[in-house]
Amino acid sequence: xxxxxxxxxxxxVTYAASEFGRVFFMLMEVAYWTFRGPxxxxxxxxxxxFIGVKSLGIVIITGGFTxxxxxxxxYYGFRRFSSEGLVGVTVALSxxxxxxxxxxxxxxxxxxxxxxAAELGSMRVTEQIDALTVMALSPVKYLIVPRVLASLFMVxxxxxxxxxxxxxxxxFVGVKLLGINEGIFVNKMVRYVDxxxxxxxxxxxxxxxxxxxxxxxxxxxxxxxxxxxxxxxxTEAVVVSSVTILISDYLLTSLLx
Amino acid sequence: xxxxxxxxxxxxxxxxxxFYMSFRVGKYGTLTRSGYEVVVxxxxxAGLDIKSxxxxxxxxxxxxxxxxxxxxxxKASLLIKDNxxxxxxxxxxxxxxGILGDKYLAIVPGxxxxxxxxxxxxxxxxxxxxxxxxxxxxxxxAENFSDVMGQFKGMIGDQEKSNLKESLQNIKVVSxxxxxxxxxxxxxxxxxxxxxxxxSDKFGPLADKADAAFTGIxxxxxxxxxxxxxxxxxxxxxxxxxxxxxxVASLKTISAEIExxxxxxxxxxxxxxxxxxxxxxxxxxxxxxxxxxKGQxxxxxxxxxxxLATEAEKTMKKVQRAADSVQEQVPITVLGTIFGILF
Amino acid sequence: MDDTTIRIVDLYKSFNGQKxxxxxxxxxxxxxxxxxxxxxxxxxxxxxxxxxxxxxxDSGEIxxxxxxxxxxNERELNQVRMKFGMLFQEAALFDSMxxxxxxxxxxxxxxxxxxxxxxxxxxxxLKAVGLxxxxxxxxxxxxxxxxxxxxxxxxxxLDPDIxxxxxxxxxxxxxxxxxxxxxxxxxxxxxxxxxxxxxxxIAGMFRIADTVxxxxxxxxxxxxxxxxxxxxxxxxxxxxxxxTKIPGFAGGEL
Ligand SMILES: Nc1ncnc2c1ncn2[C@@H]1O[C@H](COP(=O)(O)OP(=O)(O)O)[C@@H](O)[C@H]1O
Ligand SMILES: [Mg+2]
Numbered sequence: 078x079x080x081x082x083x084x085x086x087x088x089x090v091t092y093a094a095s096e097f098g099r100v101f102f103m104l105m106e107v108a109y110w111t112f113r114g115p116x117x118x119x120x121x122x123x124x125x126x127f128i129g130v131k132s133l134g135i136v137i138i139t140g141g142f143t144x145x146x147x148x149x150x151x152y153y154g155f156r157r158f159s160s161e162g163l164v165g166v167t168v169a170l171s172x173x174x175x176x177x178x179x180x181x182x183x184x185x186x187x188x189x190x191x192x193x194a195a196e197l198g199s200m201r202v203t204e205q206i207d208a209l210t211v212m213a214l215s216p217v218k219y220l221i222v223p224r225v226l227a228s229l230f231m232v233x234x235x236x237x238x239x240x241x242x243x244x245x246x247x248x249f250v251g252v253k254l255l256g257i258n259e260g261i262f263v264n265k266m267v268r269y270v271d272x273x274x275x276x277x278x279x280x281x282x283x284x285x286x287x288x289x290x291x292x293x294x295x296x297x298x299x300x301x302x303x304x305x306x307x308x309x310x311x312t313e314a315v316v317v318s319s320v321t322i323l324i325s326d327y328l329l330t331s332l333l334x
Numbered sequence: 335x336x337x338x339x340x341x342x343x344x345x346x347x348x349x350x351x352x353f354y355m356s357f358r359v360g361k362y363g364t365l366t367r368s369g370y371e372v373v374v375x376x377x378x379x380a381g382l383d384i385k386s387x388x389x390x391x392x393x394x395x396x397x398x399x400x401x402x403x404x405x406x407x408x409k410a411s412l413l414i415k416d417n418x419x420x421x422x423x424x425x426x427x428x429x430x431x432g433i434l435g436d437k438y439l440a441i442v443p444g445x446x447x448x449x450x451x452x453x454x455x456x457x458x459x460x461x462x463x464x465x466x467x468x469x470x471x472x473x474x475x476a477e478n479f480s481d482v483m484g485q486f487k488g489m490i491g492d493q494e495k496s497n498l499k500e501s502l503q504n505i506k507v508v509s510x511x512x513x514x515x516x517x518x519x520x521x522x523x524x525x526x527x528x529x530x531x532x533x534s535d536k537f538g539p540l541a542d543k544a545d546a547a548f549t550g551i552x553x554x555x556x557x558x559x560x561x562x563x564x565x566x567x568x569x570x571x572x573x574x575x576x577x578x579x580x581x582v583a584s585l586k587t588i589s590a591e592i593e594x595x596x597x598x599x600x601x602x603x604x605x606x607x608x609x610x611x612x613x614x615x616x617x618x619x620x621x622x623x624x625x626x627x628k629g630q631x632x633x634x635x636x637x638x639x640x641x642l643a644t645e646a647e648k649t650m651k652k653v654q655r656a657a658d659s660v661q662e663q664v665p666i667t668v669l670g671t672i673f674g675i676l677f
Numbered sequence: 678m679d680d681t682t683i684r685i686v687d688l689y690k691s692f693n694g695q696k697x698x699x700x701x702x703x704x705x706x707x708x709x710x711x712x713x714x715x716x717x718x719x720x721x722x723x724x725x726x727x728x729x730x731x732x733x734x735d736s737g738e739i740x741x742x743x744x745x746x747x748x749x750n751e752r753e754l755n756q757v758r759m760k761f762g763m764l765f766q767e768a769a770l771f772d773s774m775x776x777x778x779x780x781x782x783x784x785x786x787x788x789x790x791x792x793x794x795x796x797x798x799x800x801x802x803l804k805a806v807g808l809x810x811x812x813x814x815x816x817x818x819x820x821x822x823x824x825x826x827x828x829x830x831x832x833x834x835l836d837p838d839i840x841x842x843x844x845x846x847x848x849x850x851x852x853x854x855x856x857x858x859x860x861x862x863x864x865x866x867x868x869x870x871x872x873x874x875x876x877x878x879i880a881g882m883f884r885i886a887d888t889v890x891x892x893x894x895x896x897x898x899x900x901x902x903x904x905x906x907x908x909x910x911x912x913x914x915x916x917x918x919x920x921t922k923i924p925g926f927a928g929g930e931l
Contacts, residue, residue, distance in 0.1 A: 119337070119338075122336075122337040122338045122341055123337050125337065125341040126337035126340050126341050129341060129344050129345075130337075130340045130341060130344050133344060196772075199772070200771075200772070203767050203769055203772075204765045204766070204767060204769040205769045205770070205771055205772070207726070207731055207765065207769065208763070208765060208769040208771075210730075210731060210758075211729050211731070211758060211761060211763045212758070212782070212783050212786065212787075213754075213755035213756075213758040213759050213787070214786055215751075230345075234344060234345055234348040235348075237348040237349075237351050237352045237355075238347070238348055238351065240355065241351045241354075241355060244355075267358050267359060268385065268387075270359045271359065272356055272359055272360050274359075275352070275355060275356065275359065279352075
């Protein structure tokens with residue numbers, strides 16, 4: 078009776094813990110294979126193109142509209158205290174410290190993370206991963222390392238773009254549409270935004286890149302159960318990556334920055 | 335186009351953007367560290383920060399560059415633009431942008447023909463009671479007052495109400511005498527006002543208390559006249575002091591009345607003897623209440639006492655100091671006004 | 678060295694309590710075609726994955742040319758794997774590469790051959806499986822039989838000593854099955870390598886097998902030449918042989 082009561086509670090915990098352990102083990106493997114030759118860069122560049130270049134459009138749109146709506150919302154708030162001048166700095170700080178990295182990571186998760194999970198998942202169920210192993214090649218090195226490294230590099234790169242476009246969007250709405258004084262808008266922003274705000278945001282973005290790359294690859298790599306399994310792996314990759322990104326965002330922000 | 339090319343273009347683009355953003359943001363920071371440094375010691379830099387601006391005549395001429403502790407005082411290094419020359423006898427004031435705004439340092443230029451060199455210190459720091467401090471003082475004054483008045487509470491029954499009214503009547507008579515008295519001493523006023531400015535630092539907080547206390551008395555007087563009931567009832571209400579800003583605001587309306595001739599500071603502060611013994615007033619109010627506690631007579635009796643006049647004189651001095659401590663933020667006349675109405 | 682290249686000793690494997698391999702014992706002869714026959718879902722693929730170290734047994738030993746492989750670590754296993762080529766059930770071609778690149782992949786990863794030599798080798802292998810005209814096609818553009826032929830070319834690319842075939846003719850029509858079988862036989866005769874084929878297609882495999890092993894209920898119930906197997910009196914063997922005579926039997930795993 079006791080067991081029957083405890084087990085349902087216990088199971089998700091043990092499951093989560095062992096998943097975490099396996100992801101961490103995979104991270105170790107990735108780290109190991111990252112520094113072991115022979116190095117072939119064209120795989121890495123292909124993934125960087127896929128994760129970075131092909132996500133550029135969606136990141137620009139997300140960043141731009143985020144900056145714009147932030148300007149709009151903070152304007153209505155600050156207007157009550159006659160401090161419209163603070164809209165610029167609020168937009169810039171929110172975007173560089175928080176929304177740029179997080180939204181970029183979430184968009185890349187949705188676009189590239191899901192694709193990575195699906196691709197690796199279908200490679201798993203059609204035995205392509207086994208084929209690599211049989212050829213005495215490490216699937217981790219050939220499939221996962223380039224993807225994780227590419228998202229480690231590209232998420233910060235895309236975040237820079239998102240930050241910039243977000244601020245431009247905020248500027249456009251704040252100054253051009255709502256008529257906030259341009260000088261105040263820009264000067265407050267320039268004065269109160271620190272280099273650290275930008276760089277800490279980028280550091281977070283790099284961590285998010287590893288998280289989404291690793292989890293998406295993990296979910297795809299260990300897909301089970303045919304085409305249905307691939308779909309499940311894809312969904313899980315997106316959900317687990319997104320949730321992990323948000324949780325680690327809180328932890329990173331509260332502990333480090 | 336190869337992957338390498340596209341990735342390369344994206345990364346280059348991002349680096350250019352990052353460099354641009356860093357350059358803009360780092361304007362006062364690491365990238366353009368030009369200018370010369372001057373030092374200043376301040377009693378309290380709470381609210382100031384690295385990069386807080388330094389202004390002269392409202393124009394930004396530099397920024398706080400370093401903040402450190404130097405023997406229980408704050409030492410601030412200011413980075414001043416090279417093309418700005420600061421006279422050696424310039425004053426430095428901590429100011430803030432509006433009531434809730436950020437702090438900044440304002441330099442009030444002196445007359446000297448010599449200028450500060452890199453590493454020099456601005457010694458002339460004007461301590462100003464800022465809003466924070468003012469709010470704190472007003473609030474603690476109000477709290478003190480409520481302590482005092484708390485002792486009245488419950489002591490004054492209905493049968494003593496008439497006595498109280500009588501005594502208030504007497505207060506008005508006495509104040510009328512003051513008015514006459516002060517009109518005969520106009521000459522001293524200007525000197526007093528300037529003295530007060532110098533004395534302000536030391537007595538500021540104390541005087542604030544007195545100020546708030548009399549504000550309270552004032553409203554009690556009015557309340558009693560309107561027959562709103564016992565003093566106790568009036569003073570137990572927290573509205574008297576729970577919002578310091580309201581008090582300041584009401585002081586301002588009072589100051590408007592002053593200009594309409596309801597009594598001016600000038601008239602009130604004529605007599606130099608008014609300033610000789612300030613603290614005794616508050617003490618005597620406490621004594622009054624304490625003796626009332628001991629049942630030594632009604633409030634009316636106490637108020638009628640001949641010593642009241644001299645006590646009031648002492649009070650006036652405090653008021654002057656209080657007025658000075660809130661200089662710049664509160665017109666000096668505001669506090670005078672209270673007395674104009676009271677007496 | 679004796680003529681046994683693979684020796685399986687008392688191999689056990691179960692998944693979550695489901696016994697799949699229940700004490701397998703089998704010798705595979707060098708330079709011959711050994712066919713392992715068994716029901717669909719009978720554990721043939723599982724057995725084959727053990728041979729190449731993709732799965733670890735619960736107990737038992739697998740000797741490859743005198744090396745016991747079940748206790749080896751990944752790096753040591755990879756040494757052994759270099760002796761193998763494998764054709765997977767669904768060919769397992771790399772989706773992202775065209776036919777040429779798929780066949781060239783093992784050469785690029787494991788040899789220092791120049792592009793020219795790689796091209797020559799790849800074309801030789803593709804010619805052997807009759808697909809020289811399709812080098813630029815992507816796997817998604819190929820039929821099932823063509824995929825398997827490319828898979829065979831890839832498995833042979835490094836001239837491995839042992840080639841494993843997982844259901845080379847399943848899910849193919851009889852005509853294509855026949856050509857694949859011929860291809861297996863032909864390449865084996867030409868290169869004289871050890872071939873291990875697993876299949877449930879008795880009729881086709883008996884044509885090409887030197888040795889047939891019968892897998893039933895997780896055990897090898899009979900092993901010998903096709904002729905010997907046909908003579909075998911065991912119930913399980915007879916039943917399986919009879920099944921091939923059912924009219925309309927088409928093979929496949931569905
Ligand atoms: N990785 C695995 N996890 C759990 N069960 C497995 C796994 N691989 C195979 N099985 C089970 O083992 C049995 C044998 O599978 P398999 O060897 O693929 O059969 P076949 O003989 O058709 O190739 C099946 O019942 C299958 O469900
Ligand atoms: Mg199978």
